[in-house]
Amino acid sequence: MLASIYKKLLEEYDYQGWWPVLNNYHPRDYNTPNNINEVFEVCVGAILTQNTNWNNVMKALSNLVNAGFLSPEKIKDCNIRTLKKLITPAGYYNQKAGYLKNFTEFFIKKIGTPTREELLNIKGVGKETADSILLYAYKVPTFVVDAYTKRMLESLGVIKGSEDYDVVKDLIEKELPKDYKLFQEFHALIVEHAKHYYSKKPYGVNDFLNTGFLK
DNA sequence: TTCCAGGCAATAC
DNA sequence: GTATTGCATGGA
Missing domain, CATH: 1.10.1670.10 (Helix-hairpin-Helix base-excision DNA repair enzymes (C-terminal))
Structure with a gap:
């Protein structure tokens, strides 16, 4: 069926x-994401797209890229207000900024592929987001x-x-x-x-x- | 103007 | 244990 x-x-x-990376879809290419930066981008997109259309997520991702903020270190260290401002177009920015901080903290510590359990323990990562991250970022x-x-x-x-x-x-x-x-x-x-x-x-x-x- | 989007956590029942 | 509610922008 x-x-x-x-x-x-x-x-x-x-x-x-x-999953699109840097705004680009890649039919028949199953190697993407190829590196840790792209893996991180997919994860960020998965969080930003919660109950939000992708067009708005693209705007937020573009803001992060243009500001040089689409990296674990930047998101970890930046002022939360700055982060909120950059991701505003994705909606729920007060919540999602915190979610990104939480996820990034985990991401920096974690070596290799996370488990579903580990992802679900992050505040802001529910079942769909966890599965999106596993499937599209880590090819699980x-x-x-x-x-x-x-x-x-x-x-x-x-x-x-x-x-x-x-x-x-x-x-x-x-x-x-x-x-x-x-x-x-x-x-x-x-x-x-x-x-x-x-x-x-x-x-x-x-x-x-x-x-x-x-x- | 109203409706909806690639959900989640907190709260209420 | 299940049902509701608040969160927010931008496009149709």
């Missing part, structure tokens, strides 16, 4: 090349369940919609090869698809996935 959804979405939208095959994913799967009748995050995550992972490349593409494709069909109510109207092949 989920494999056929993935296949259909891939046919429709092609490879997405997530863990699936990212977002609001779009649940919305789409509910509309398609795959889930009820009231399931907990980890239940949906396990359900998806169970039915697919545990491959970080596939997980990256599938999540990105779901977001792309959902922007078309699951952003406005009523959800799922004219979704080509919902017109017969699943039923």
Whole structure:
């Protein structure tokens, strides 16, 4: 079921090349992020994009880059007010500035790939952000369940919609090869698809996935 | 003008 | 244990 959804979405939208680094998507390149700076950038983006559209996140990331602040050392040492100002376009900047400080402190100490547990212990990193960081920054095959994913799967009748995050995550992972490349593409494709069909109510109207092949 | 976005933590029930 | 609420900008 989920494999056929993935296949259909891939046919429709092609490879997405997530996670964007320096504003660039990179379809079929699964080596990105290539270095520690890019890894850090993906993590920062994952925190900034919480309940916020990517366009606003790009503005915040650009501000950080232009100010020379997109590095662990800078974010760790900078004045919190300065940080808030730079990330203002991403919204919730009072909270997110603190979240970035918390994450950066962890990032500087941590050697190698963090565990999900470690990430979840950081104030400001919840399940989706932790999984985004693992999947897109560290290439760990863990699936990212977002609001779009649940919305789409509910509309398609795959889930009820009231399931907990980890239940949906396990359900998806169970039915697919545990491959970080596939997980990256599938999540990105779901977001792309959902922007078309699951952003406005009523959800799922004219979704080509919902017109017969699943039923 | 209203609605929404690639959630999270704190609080209330 | 589950449901609500506050957080905020910028684009459609």
